[in-house]
Amino acid sequence: MTIKVLGSGCANCQRLENNVRLVLKSTGIDAAVEKVTDYGAILGYGVSSTPALVVDEQVVLAGRVPSPQQLETLLRGA
Amino acid sequence: MKVKTAARAPALGGFPAVRLTLAAAIWVALYAVKGPVFDWLVYDALGLARSTRLADAVHFFLFDTFKIVLLLAAIIFAVTVLRSFFSVERTRALLGGRREGAGNALAAGLGVVTPFCSCSAVPAFIGFVAAGVPLGVTLSFLIASPMVNEIALVMLFGLFGWGIAAIYLASGLILAVVAGMVLGRLHLEKYVEPFVFETRLGGKAIDPSRQLTWGERVQMGVEELRTILAKIWPYLLVGIGLGAAIHGWVPQSFFLRYAGPGNPLAVPVAVLLGIPLYSNAAGILPLVEALHAKGLAMGTTLAFMMAVTALSLPEMIILRRVLKPRLIGVYITVVGAGILATGFLFNALL
Numbered sequence: 001m002t003i004k005v006l007g008s009g010c011a012n013c014q015r016l017e018n019n020v021r022l023v024l025k026s027t028g029i030d031a032a033v034e035k036v037t038d039y040g041a042i043l044g045y046g047v048s049s050t051p052a053l054v055v056d057e058q059v060v061l062a063g064r065v066p067s068p069q070q071l072e073t074l075l076r077g078a
Numbered sequence: 079m080k081v082k083t084a085a086r087a088p089a090l091g092g093f094p095a096v097r098l099t100l101a102a103a104i105w106v107a108l109y110a111v112k113g114p115v116f117d118w119l120v121y122d123a124l125g126l127a128r129s130t131r132l133a134d135a136v137h138f139f140l141f142d143t144f145k146i147v148l149l150l151a152a153i154i155f156a157v158t159v160l161r162s163f164f165s166v167e168r169t170r171a172l173l174g175g176r177r178e179g180a181g182n183a184l185a186a187g188l189g190v191v192t193p194f195c196s197c198s199a200v201p202a203f204i205g206f207v208a209a210g211v212p213l214g215v216t217l218s219f220l221i222a223s224p225m226v227n228e229i230a231l232v233m234l235f236g237l238f239g240w241g242i243a244a245i246y247l248a249s250g251l252i253l254a255v256v257a258g259m260v261l262g263r264l265h266l267e268k269y270v271e272p273f274v275f276e277t278r279l280g281g282k283a284i285d286p287s288r289q290l291t292w293g294e295r296v297q298m299g300v301e302e303l304r305t306i307l308a309k310i311w312p313y314l315l316v317g318i319g320l321g322a323a324i325h326g327w328v329p330q331s332f333f334l335r336y337a338g339p340g341n342p343l344a345v346p347v348a349v350l351l352g353i354p355l356y357s358n359a360a361g362i363l364p365l366v367e368a369l370h371a372k373g374l375a376m377g378t379t380l381a382f383m384m385a386v387t388a389l390s391l392p393e394m395i396i397l398r399r400v401l402k403p404r405l406i407g408v409y410i411t412v413v414g415a416g417i418l419a420t421g422f423l424f425n426a427l428l
Contacts, residue, residue: 005338008194008200008201011284039200039201039204039273039277039399040273040277043201043204043205043208043277047201048166048167048170048198048201048202048205048206049166049167049193049195049201049202049286050166050195050198050199050201061286061291062167063165063167063193063198063286064286064298065167065301067297067301070294077124
């Protein structure tokens with residue numbers, strides 16, 4: 001599973017990345033995490049509300065920072 | 079066909095009526111007892127004599143902090159839940175290809191209700207342009223968003239009543255519409271960074287406002303509440319502290335003498351002072367309340383508040399990524415002029 005966190009460095013984007021890493025550690029799910037800050041790439045996914053989460057090239061969430069529990073549900077389901 | 083929420087995990091499913099009712103009851107109880115509790119605390123427990131400056135200032139500080147935190151909690155929660163029905167993606171779909179006039183009005187209205195974190199300003203702006211939203215309409219959205227701050231709106235209503243709150247809303251909207259139309263006419267596209275027009279909006283847009291259950295909306299409300307309070311408490315304390323100092327030590331009608339409604343310089347000075355300052359709306363309101371209580375005219379007070387909250391250096395820095403300095407200068411000038419006009423209007427009307 002490849003996970004991309006889309007965002008350009010504001011506090012929310014950082015929180016999403018932190019939450020993702022936390023959940024990956026606690027669930028043991030094996031995934032590569034990449035932070036995408038280039039606007040061209042972000043818009044390439046059709047996203048205009050950051051932060052956004054992309055799992056295996058599908059945008060699963062945009063515009064907010066989910067709680068670790070919600071993230072876990074999202075990632076397990078992906 | 080709508081997916082039934084029962085299919086989701088029960089904890090996040092239907093409307094959390096019990097929890098919300100309980101929370102509301104606690105809130106009302108706290109709000110009702112705040113007067114007596116702080117009167118007791120300051121004048122009896124701490125033993126400060128009434129009507130001394132120190133006692134007045136301390137009382138104002140404690141009482142106002144408590145009151146404002148309570149109000150903020152309610153407002154932020156309610157507004158976040160309401161806003162969860164809107165999103166930049168949905169707004170973009172609504173505005174795409176619209177012409178001026180109606181487009182500007184719709185954009186201004188949406189600018190007020192669409193949740194919009196300033197770090198999203200760049201992707202949102204680019205997204206709008208890519209979706210065929212005219213520059214003037216996009217600017218109406220960008221101007222309305224900070225001009226009508228929902229926290230300020232509700233607090234103005236709480237402090238000064240319906241009339242003031244309504245005029246604040248109306249003037250912000252009208253300014254956003256007119257400014258957007260004027261700027262649209264000036265054909266300032268050449269002052270937008272070129273890459274904005276070259277970026278292609280790919281993929282299938284996901285709309286964050288759809289597919290949310292009530293449980294999730296409430297959860298967002300609570301999280302937003304926690305996040306915002308954690309972020310703004312320094313501004314809040316400084317604003318309330320200044321308000322308390324003014325409340326306790328500045329003579330009554332001080333401002334009436336030096337910056338009353340008859341003095342035409344008051345509004346421009348207020349705006350000029352406000353532009354370089356930045357505060358969250360919640361932090362500035364206690365200061366605004368205290369200033370007005372000491373005789374500062376309503377129009378001047380509002381102009382100051384709007385200048386502080388609507389024009390901020392952090393936002394300008396972010397906008398610099400998509401707008402060239404000249405367009406930013408135009409933006410600041412137009413919004414500043416609008417605030418000036420609002421200040422004079424209020425002073426004349428009230």
